[in-house]
Amino acid sequence: xxxxxxxxxxxxxxxxxxxxxxxxxxxxxxxxxxxxxxxxxxxxxxxxxxxxxxxxxxxxxxxxxxxxxxxxxxxxxxxxxxxxxxxxxxxxxxxxxxxxxxxxxxxxxxxxxxxxxxxxxxxxxxxxxxxxxxxxxxxxxxxxxxxxxxxxxxxxxxxxxxxxxxxxxxxxxxxxxxxxxxxxxxxxxxxxxxxxxxxxxxxxxxxxxxxxxxxxxxxxxxxxxxxxxxxxxxxxxxxxxxxxxxxxxxxxxxxxxxxxxxxxxxxxxxxxxxxxxxxxxxxxxxxxxxxxxxxxxxxxxxxxxxxxxxxxxxxxxxxxxxxxxxxxxxxxxxxxxxxxxxxxxxxxxxxxxxxxxxxxxxxxxxxxxxxxxxxxxxxxxxxxxxxxxxxxxxxxxxxxxxxxxxxxxxxxxxxxxxxxxxxxxxxxxxxxxxxxxxxxxxxxxxxxxxxxxxxxxxxxxxxxxxxxxxxxxxxxxxxxxxxxxxxxxxxxxxxxxxxxxxxxxxxxxxxxxxxxxxxxxxxxxxxxxxxxxxxxxxxxxxxxxxxxxxxxxxxxxxxxxxxxxxxxxxxxxxxxxxxxxxxxxxxxxxxxxxxxxxxxxxxxxxxxxxxxxxxxxxxxxxxxxxxxxxxxxxxxxxxxxxxxxx
Ligand SMILES: C[S@@+](CC[C@H](N)C(=O)[O-])C[C@H]1O[C@@H](n2cnc3c(N)ncnc32)[C@H](O)[C@@H]1O
Numbered sequence: 001x002x003x004x005x006x007x008x009x010x011x012x013x014x015x016x017x018x019x020x021x022x023x024x025x026x027x028x029x030x031x032x033x034x035x036x037x038x039x040x041x042x043x044x045x046x047x048x049x050x051x052x053x054x055x056x057x058x059x060x061x062x063x064x065x066x067x068x069x070x071x072x073x074x075x076x077x078x079x080x081x082x083x084x085x086x087x088x089x090x091x092x093x094x095x096x097x098x099x100x101x102x103x104x105x106x107x108x109x110x111x112x113x114x115x116x117x118x119x120x121x122x123x124x125x126x127x128x129x130x131x132x133x134x135x136x137x138x139x140x141x142x143x144x145x146x147x148x149x150x151x152x153x154x155x156x157x158x159x160x161x162x163x164x165x166x167x168x169x170x171x172x173x174x175x176x177x178x179x180x181x182x183x184x185x186x187x188x189x190x191x192x193x194x195x196x197x198x199x200x201x202x203x204x205x206x207x208x209x210x211x212x213x214x215x216x217x218x219x220x221x222x223x224x225x226x227x228x229x230x231x232x233x234x235x236x237x238x239x240x241x242x243x244x245x246x247x248x249x250x251x252x253x254x255x256x257x258x259x260x261x262x263x264x265x266x267x268x269x270x271x272x273x274x275x276x277x278x279x280x281x282x283x284x285x286x287x288x289x290x291x292x293x294x295x296x297x298x299x300x301x302x303x304x305x306x307x308x309x310x311x312x313x314x315x316x317x318x319x320x321x322x323x324x325x326x327x328x329x330x331x332x333x334x335x336x337x338x339x340x341x342x343x344x345x346x347x348x349x350x351x352x353x354x355x356x357x358x359x360x361x362x363x364x365x366x367x368x369x370x371x372x373x374x375x376x377x378x379x380x381x382x383x384x385x386x387x388x389x390x391x392x393x394x395x396x397x398x399x400x401x402x403x404x405x406x407x408x409x410x411x412x413x414x415x416x417x418x419x420x421x422x423x424x425x426x427x428x429x430x431x432x433x434x435x436x437x438x439x440x441x442x443x444x445x446x447x448x449x450x451x452x453x454x455x456x457x458x459x460x461x462x463x464x465x466x467x468x469x470x471x472x473x474x475x476x477x478x479x480x481x482x483x484x485x486x487x488x489x490x491x492x493x494x495x496x497x498x499x500x501x502x503x504x505x506x507x508x509x510x511x512x513x514x515x516x517x518x519x520x521x522x523x524x525x526x527x528x529x530x531x532x533x534x535x536x537x538x539x540x541x542x543x544x545x546x547x548x549x550x551x552x553x554x555x556x557x558x559x560x561x562x563x564x565x566x567x568x569x570x571x572x573x574x575x576x577x578x579x580x581x582x583x584x585x586x587x588x589x590x591x592x593x594x595x596x597x598x599x600x601x602x603x604x605x606x607x608x609x610x611x612x613x614x615x616x617x618x619x620x621x622x623x624x625x626x627x628x629x630x631x632x633x634x635x636x637x638x639x640x641x642x643x644x645x646x
Contacts, residue, residue: 136174416592443541525550
């Protein structure tokens with residue numbers, strides 16, 4: 001039989017796969033078909049002229065090459081490729097854009113300082129005194145090679161020290177895998193790797209072969225190397241969901257259970273990387289710490305709690321860990337695939353080689369050196385989806401005691417809420433008197449600025465209320481002044497995202513307004529503040545967003561104000577909230593709800609009075625003294641809150 005004429009081959013891709021290239025290979029007597037597929041598992045079929053299908057393979061990846069024998073055996077031509085996935089082309093198009101154009105923000109490209117990279121390599125145990133050539137290391141988002149190049153140095157040093165004389169390509173080819181999505185970055189890093197290997201006296205051909213075995217260009221989340229690794233290190237991309245193209249986000253969500261709620265891209269990176277760890281393997285990442293306490297981190301925390309050991313946590317907030325200022329709250333975590341156990345903890349080390357080398361030794365030592373001021377150990381931190389509590393052991397003991405003994409704020413008949421977000425304050429908010437609507441269609445509004453002094457000093461603002469008291473929006477035909485007011489601002493109001501999503505409700509505020517809240521006495525708490533800032537409001541004003549409020553059917557609010565101003569509340573919020581730059585805490589509803597208080601009926605009359613007076617005088621010391629009595633704090637427990645225990 002004579003070989004078929006390759007040029008006569010026709011390739012008709014059906015479905016959404018895209019054929020890039022068909023190259024006849026006369027020597028190999030085959031056609032090489034390259035096609036782009038992204039997303040779901042894809043079945044590829046070659047169909048013969050009579051229509052009989054012959055499945056050639058199942059593929060799951062980016063750029064695939066298919067070899068089809070050019071022997072005209074049993075009528076294999078023309079060829080048709082079928083792809084039985086519907087979203088794949090959109091996903092590949094999105095990846096392609098990121099790979100070829102994605103800007104620094106969309107790809108989360110932030111580079112790590114060399115001292116920090118060495119610290120992480122030391123912490124995971126990727127050190128030249130070990131036979132690294134027998135181990136496997138993964139860098140899932142290698143960027144410019146900040147982790148990769150030092151890892152290559154360590155690997156080559158370990159190899160050279162071993163005196164091994166065999167083929168370096170055979171010996172080291174499997175020792176490293178590094179993935180990078182961005183083509184140009186990938187090309188530059190590949191070249192840097194080749195030069196680094198050559199620099200160690202290795203021939204260009206071997207250096208190139210090694211680089212090509214080590215590095216791969218693609219999306220780590222879609223086409224991970226299906227292998228197991230002893231080490232995974234890096235700085236996974238930190239990319240908010242809004243910046244991820246919709247089809248790609250949907251695909252990530254489909255594949256990764258941890259891509260939950262508003263999870264950032266680094267979350268599925270951690271999931272995928274953890275699952276690729278060999279038994280006993282160590283993962284060392286520097287990335288945002290938000291997932292350790294917040295809602296979207298729940299499923300990932302649960303995965304870690306179930307199957308891994310959170311070995312080391314180093315808080316890197318406010319340290320110059322990266323090559324430029326970034327708005328992130330970084331932490332280093334070392335997580336191993338081994339039985340869960342205690343966690344070593346350090347905070348904000350100074351970024352110099354000696355400090356970090358010594359700290360790595362302390363964090364890895366069999367036991368924390370007694371009297372260490374830099375490292376400490378906490379027993380089991382991970383617990384299902386619960387936030388990780390990384391504070392000091394005596395503070396944790398106090399929190400645990402209070403949690404066992406007292407109900408939560410809401411169980412004790414207090415309610416936590418957030419003020420109204422309108423989506424267009426310019427249109428919905430104005431001088432209360434001047435707002436030209438029916439009197440029952442506006443409410444006096446209290447904002448963060450009104451409570452700066454610690455007391456309410458109302459500046460006369462008001463908010464439009466488009467809702468009836470029992471729920472739905474009012475009928476504008478019944479409120480001609482409101483209608484005129486809204487129509488005059490329609491462009492802004494109807495242009496809001498929420499209005500565009502539901503045009504028939506174009507004049508609703510983002511949050512529903514419940515006028516009865518204005519009439520209740522309440523405590524107002526602004527979102528970001530270093531200290532508890534809790535202000536009593538007598539029941540006249542409606543809270544603006546950025547203000548949380550607490551109302552209660554049982555507790556006297558003045559007495560509760562003293563409790564919320566005390567160090568005990570601060571400890572609860574500090575323990576459960578994610579911290580901001582400069583040590584600021586976030587007094588958000590979810591953290592306020594964690595606070596424990598006794599039932600009001602259990603508070604003795606004398607103490608009730610003491611709490612109320614402390615709050616009225618805004619004397620923080622007096623609030624602390626009364627709150628300490630309320631919770632029956634021991635001297636040690638008082639000391640755990642700071643100060644001298646008095
Ligand atoms: C934070 S940088 C880290 C770079 C490197 N680890 C370092 O410290 O130098 C993240 C890198 O991940 C790459 N990246 C983003 N999304 C990716 C993906 N889905 N798969 C692989 N790499 C990706 C970006 O292009 C960027 O270079």
